[in-house]
Amino acid sequence: MASIELRDVRKAFGAVEVIKGVDLEVRKGEFMVFVGPSGCGKSTLLRLISGLEDITSGEMLFDGKVVNSLAPSKRGIAMVFQSYALYPHMSVYDNMAFGLTLEKGQSKEEIRRRVEKAADMLQIRQYLDRLPKQLSGGQRQRVAIGRAITRDPKVFLFDEPLSNLDAALRVQTRIEIAKLHESMDNVTMIYVTHDQVEAMTLADRICVLRDGLVEQVGTPMELYEKPNSVFVAGFIGSPKMNFISGDLAKSFNADTVGIRGEHITIVPENGVWSGTVIHTENLGADSYVYLEMGTEEPVVVRLDGVNTYRSGDVVQISPMPDKIHRFNAAGKPVA
Amino acid sequence: MTTEALRSPAIAQRRGRSELMQQRARAARWFLLPMMIALAVVAGWPLARSIYFSFTDVKLNNLYGAEWVGFANYLQIRTLESGRTIYRGVLADPDWWNAVWNTVRFAFWSVVWETIFGMIVALVLNAEFRGRGIVRAAILIPWAIPTIVSAKMWSWMLNDQFGILNDLGVRLGLLGAPVAWTASPDTAMMAVLVVDIWKTTPFMALLILAGLQMIPKDIYEAADIDGVHPIKQFFRITLPLVRPALMVAIIFRVLDALRIFDLIYVLTPNSAATKTMSVLAQENLFQFDNFAEGSTQSTLLFLLIALFTIVYIWLGKVNFDGGAR
Amino acid sequence: MTATFDLWKVTKRVLFYALVVFIVLVSLFPFYYAILTSLETGTDLFRINYWPTSFSLANYQSVFSQGAFPRNLLNSVFVASVTVLLALFLAITASFALSRVRFRGRSLLLMTILAVSMFPQIAVLAGLFEVIRFLGIYNTPWALIFSYTIFTLPFTVWVLTTFMRDLPVEIEEAAIVDGATPWVIITRVFMPLMWPALVTTGLLAFIAAWNEFLFALTFTVSNQTRTVPVAIALLSGGSQYEIPWGIIMAASVIVTVPLVVLVLIFQRKIVSGLTAGGVKG
Numbered sequence: 001m002a003s004i005e006l007r008d009v010r011k012a013f014g015a016v017e018v019i020k021g022v023d024l025e026v027r028k029g030e031f032m033v034f035v036g037p038s039g040c041g042k043s044t045l046l047r048l049i050s051g052l053e054d055i056t057s058g059e060m061l062f063d064g065k066v067v068n069s070l071a072p073s074k075r076g077i078a079m080v081f082q083s084y085a086l087y088p089h090m091s092v093y094d095n096m097a098f099g100l101t102l103e104k105g106q107s108k109e110e111i112r113r114r115v116e117k118a119a120d121m122l123q124i125r126q127y128l129d130r131l132p133k134q135l136s137g138g139q140r141q142r143v144a145i146g147r148a149i150t151r152d153p154k155v156f157l158f159d160e161p162l163s164n165l166d167a168a169l170r171v172q173t174r175i176e177i178a179k180l181h182e183s184m185d186n187v188t189m190i191y192v193t194h195d196q197v198e199a200m201t202l203a204d205r206i207c208v209l210r211d212g213l214v215e216q217v218g219t220p221m222e223l224y225e226k227p228n229s230v231f232v233a234g235f236i237g238s239p240k241m242n243f244i245s246g247d248l249a250k251s252f253n254a255d256t257v258g259i260r261g262e263h264i265t266i267v268p269e270n271g272v273w274s275g276t277v278i279h280t281e282n283l284g285a286d287s288y289v290y291l292e293m294g295t296e297e298p299v300v301v302r303l304d305g306v307n308t309y310r311s312g313d314v315v316q317i318s319p320m321p322d323k324i325h326r327f328n329a330a331g332k333p334v335a
Numbered sequence: 336m337t338t339e340a341l342r343s344p345a346i347a348q349r350r351g352r353s354e355l356m357q358q359r360a361r362a363a364r365w366f367l368l369p370m371m372i373a374l375a376v377v378a379g380w381p382l383a384r385s386i387y388f389s390f391t392d393v394k395l396n397n398l399y400g401a402e403w404v405g406f407a408n409y410l411q412i413r414t415l416e417s418g419r420t421i422y423r424g425v426l427a428d429p430d431w432w433n434a435v436w437n438t439v440r441f442a443f444w445s446v447v448w449e450t451i452f453g454m455i456v457a458l459v460l461n462a463e464f465r466g467r468g469i470v471r472a473a474i475l476i477p478w479a480i481p482t483i484v485s486a487k488m489w490s491w492m493l494n495d496q497f498g499i500l501n502d503l504g505v506r507l508g509l510l511g512a513p514v515a516w517t518a519s520p521d522t523a524m525m526a527v528l529v530v531d532i533w534k535t536t537p538f539m540a541l542l543i544l545a546g547l548q549m550i551p552k553d554i555y556e557a558a559d560i561d562g563v564h565p566i567k568q569f570f571r572i573t574l575p576l577v578r579p580a581l582m583v584a585i586i587f588r589v590l591d592a593l594r595i596f597d598l599i600y601v602l603t604p605n606s607a608a609t610k611t612m613s614v615l616a617q618e619n620l621f622q623f624d625n626f627a628e629g630s631t632q633s634t635l636l637f638l639l640i641a642l643f644t645i646v647y648i649w650l651g652k653v654n655f656d657g658g659a660r
Numbered sequence: 661m662t663a664t665f666d667l668w669k670v671t672k673r674v675l676f677y678a679l680v681v682f683i684v685l686v687s688l689f690p691f692y693y694a695i696l697t698s699l700e701t702g703t704d705l706f707r708i709n710y711w712p713t714s715f716s717l718a719n720y721q722s723v724f725s726q727g728a729f730p731r732n733l734l735n736s737v738f739v740a741s742v743t744v745l746l747a748l749f750l751a752i753t754a755s756f757a758l759s760r761v762r763f764r765g766r767s768l769l770l771m772t773i774l775a776v777s778m779f780p781q782i783a784v785l786a787g788l789f790e791v792i793r794f795l796g797i798y799n800t801p802w803a804l805i806f807s808y809t810i811f812t813l814p815f816t817v818w819v820l821t822t823f824m825r826d827l828p829v830e831i832e833e834a835a836i837v838d839g840a841t842p843w844v845i846i847t848r849v850f851m852p853l854m855w856p857a858l859v860t861t862g863l864l865a866f867i868a869a870w871n872e873f874l875f876a877l878t879f880t881v882s883n884q885t886r887t888v889p890v891a892i893a894l895l896s897g898g899s900q901y902e903i904p905w906g907i908i909m910a911a912s913v914i915v916t917v918p919l920v921v922l923v924l925i926f927q928r929k930i931v932s933g934l935t936a937g938g939v940k941g
Contacts, residue, residue: 050837051353051355052355052833052836052837054352054353054355054356068353069352069353069354069357070353070354071353071354071355071358071836072355072836072837073836073837073838073839073840074354077837078837079833079834079837081830081833081834082830083828083830085828085830085831085833085834086831086834087831087834087835087849088831088853089852089853098835098838098840098848099837099838099839102838102839102840102844103839147834147838151838355836358841358842359760359761359842360761360763362757362761362841362842362843363756363757363761363763363842364757365753366753366754366756366757366842367753367754367757367758367769369750369753369754370750370751370753370754370813370817371769373750373809373813374772374773374776374809374810374813374814376791377784377788377791377806377807377809377810377813378776378779378784378810380787380791381784381785381786381787381788381790381791382779382783382784382787383787384786384787384790384791385783385784385785385786385787388786388787398790398793455679456683459676459679459680459683462676464676464677464680466680469684470680470683470684471927471931472923472924472927473683473684473687473688474683474684474687475923475924475927475930475931476687476688476691476920476923477687477690477691478923479867479916479919479920479922479923480690480691480916480919480920481870481871481888481889481915481916481919482871482873482889483871483873483889483890483892483893484694484889484892484912484915484916485690486893487892487893487908487909487912488690488691488693488694488909488912489690491693491694491697491905491908491909492690492693494905496706497705497706497708497905498708499693499708499710502708533686533690537687538934541931541934542934545931590778593780594780594781594782596781596782596873596874597873597874597889600873600877600893601873601893612782613780613781613782613874616782616785617782617785617874617877617878620785620786620789620878621789621878626786629786630786633780633782633783633785633786634783636780636782636783637779637780637782637783640778640779640780640783641775643778644775644778
């Protein structure tokens with residue numbers, strides 16, 4: 001169990017600054033997700049926490065102690081890599097035991113006990129004698145997680161662990177990681193992803209990164225309900241939030257107005273706006289209607305159940321007044 | 336991001352180097368040390384001493400009693416009282432210039448023919464046909480045979496009285512009478528070239544083949560659809576695309592050919608028509624008691640090859656950044 | 661399709677296979693002829709035969725009974741093996757540093773190593789002679805093991821560096837997180853992954869050391885210390901004018917057969933190793 005604190009952490013590769021001063025606190029036992037578009041520095045930030053990369057300036061504290069220059073193996077961390085990074089020539093058992101065999105004073109029995117315990121948790125005990133190449137992608141991912149568990153870490157680091165899995169397996173493994181977090185409630189977990197769905201479903205708190213800086217930190221619902229910038233508002237939630245600017249926004253005393261598709265209703269008459277249907281998507285449980293109303297991108301309306309609108313229909317719509325997000329020219333919320 | 340991490344230059348690590356980076360830097364130092372010492376002892380120091388010897392009057396049996404003579408071993412110009420000017424030293428030695436000429440001639444022709452034959456063999460191996468594996472195995476055999484052995488094998492085959500090649504030549508009507516290939520000054524160089532080309536073409540072919548196999552197949556499919564004639568395809572597509580690999584292979588071979596020793600030493604011993612710089616230098620050093628002169632000649636050869644190495648590095652645009660993944 | 665078109669196609673095919681046969685024939689004939697000669701004795705030797713006419717192992721018997729050839733063979737095996745092991749040992753750690761750790765001067769170091777591999781052996785001959793005399797290893801196998809390092813070491817370092825560069829970074833990072841030191845990473849993580857590369861480079865270095873002539877000629881002087889290439893080069897008959905071709909060919913076949921077998925077994929690896937040293941650069 002460890003809390004992690006970053007104070008004005010910066011990282012430069014040569015002349016290029018990738019992390020531009022990050023202040024962040026990850027609480028004990030928390031599941032923190034770093035999310036952001038590619039190139040935002042989220043993986044670098046994770047690598048700085050792991051110790052695989054040096055921080056250029058600033059301070060990094062684990063449980064209040066500065067660990068700036070502490071080797072990764074002494075930080076009490078374990079890491080699950082995007083490519084699993086299993087040792088190809090070692091059996092699953094040896095993969096999981098490797099870290100422990102390098103520690104002094106670990107008896108063979110103790111190592112076996114811990115590997116088997118982790119293997120049971122992940123239901124991979126029957127694969128312990130196999131080589132990684134004899135396993136499927138999902139099984140390899142479990143071994144990679146098992147290897148991390150065996151080390152009994154205080155901090156668990158995940159670097160886009162699901163990106164090499166197919167869609168079905170991704171959902172399944174996501175649920176397992178969530179269960180793992182519940183069963184290890186005193187372990188801090190940091191998880192990097194570019195997929196906001198993973199972030200929303202897994203995180204206790206999400207840290208949205210943009211261009212080497214923290215954009216917003218908060219629980220999934222905080223980010224969903226009170227995004228503190230256009231960037232966060234657009235990044236979190238699916239379908240993407242609609243942004244309306246120009247004269248239509250002026251009437252709301254804002255430069256940009258954001259409204260989520262699920263917070264717009266189609267009304268028979270006296271709607272706030274009107275638009276022409278250009279496309280519809282029926283997903284069964286819900287459906288999306290795309291409207292052309294002079295904005296940069298079409299406005300999406302999310303409806304429950306199946307809709308029967310056709311392209312060319314002109315409809316009236318109304319946003320739910322308390323769900324409207326107003327932003328100023330700098331992309332920040334209007335108070 | 337990992338890519339950037341490895342490539343990032345020294346700036347990032349100057350301040351507050353972590354335990355991990357320090358450990359790795361320390362390990363790197365210890366890992367490199369044995370190799371660097373080894374190279375210094377077997378290459379650096381001997382090279383320096385060889386060059387030093389070339390400026391002294393050192394003798395084989397008196398290595399430590401040498402005295403500095405400056406450039407005298409290279410070139411010494413003396414004007415006699417009679418007014419005649421005498422040039423001495425390696426650079427005024429006709430034997431040396433004969434060896435230089437032989438070396439250059441050998442390097443030029445061997446590389447030219449190896450490139451042509453290597454290209455042909457590579458093109459054959461690049462085609463899909465049954466038995467390709469056997470052909471590739473077969474051409475590896477000349478490469479694997481020790482040079483001395485191939486020299487002996489060929490000198491037997493080229494033997495003036497009992498050589499099978501003379502017999503074959505006469506039977507096929509190509510030769511009027513058997514020829515003393517290795518002994519006759521007119522044909523000695525040809526004999527050396529034949530053996531060297533036979534032995535080294537496989538290496539050339541494999542390097543070119545590697546280059547050929549990097550050319551995407553769909554380029555040729557597109558050219559076929561456009562109706563480009565195969566010969567035109569070769570000159571317009573294959574040759575330009577394989578050129579980088581070819582250049583590297585050629586310079587590799589030139590460097591190798593310039594230092595030829597063993598084949599000539601065994602195939603045509605004591606023949607002035609083939610004696611190369613390496614052979615002459617070795618003889619002077621260890622057979623004729625001209626240690627200083629031999630050192631001078633080996634230093635000159637070193638300079639020549641150093642020049643070509645620089646050209647190679649420049650042309651090859653070799654990537655020296657170990658971590659440029 | 662007209663008949664003439666097919667004829668052209670057939671002609672092309674025939675010509676192509678004729679070329680293939682020619683290439684194979686030229687490649688193999690000298691070796692075939694050496695074997696043929698090595699099995700002939702007496703006057704058979706001096707009749708030109710294209711096909712085997714007699715079969716006698718007398719030449720092989722004399723190779724092993726006369727002179728120091730068995731000893732030379734042992735010398736060659738010993739020198740080449742120790743040279744390769746030494747070079748690989750020094751090169752593995754060095755190439756880890758060169759491919760995986762960033763430090764100032766790395767490019768310069770790699771460039772120096774490449775330059776050394778291009779050294780003409782003759783350029784260091786005089787200086788090496790002095791060092792070898794100084795170390796007191798003149799006319800011993802150690803003189804050759806010592807001097808062969810000049811070409812085996814740069815080559816192995818270069819090829820292993822290019823190979824190690826291509827090993828996945830994440831595996832190394834996983835090992836770092838697991839608490840592995842660089843030494844542990846090399847010995848327990850990388851070496852098991854690298855054995856194909858080690859076999860290839862080792863084999864190529866072995867062949868180079870096995871075939872080396874100039875140093876062997878210069879640094880050994882007695883029959884007992886020579887390696888086979890020098891022994892074969894200096895093999896002579898009863899008199900100066902009588903060259904024992906049968907025996908020379910038998911000895912040649914003996915030193916070549918192991919190489920040919922190795923090359924055929926490791927064909928693919930050798931081709932990739934050769935081109936890694938050259939094209940990839």
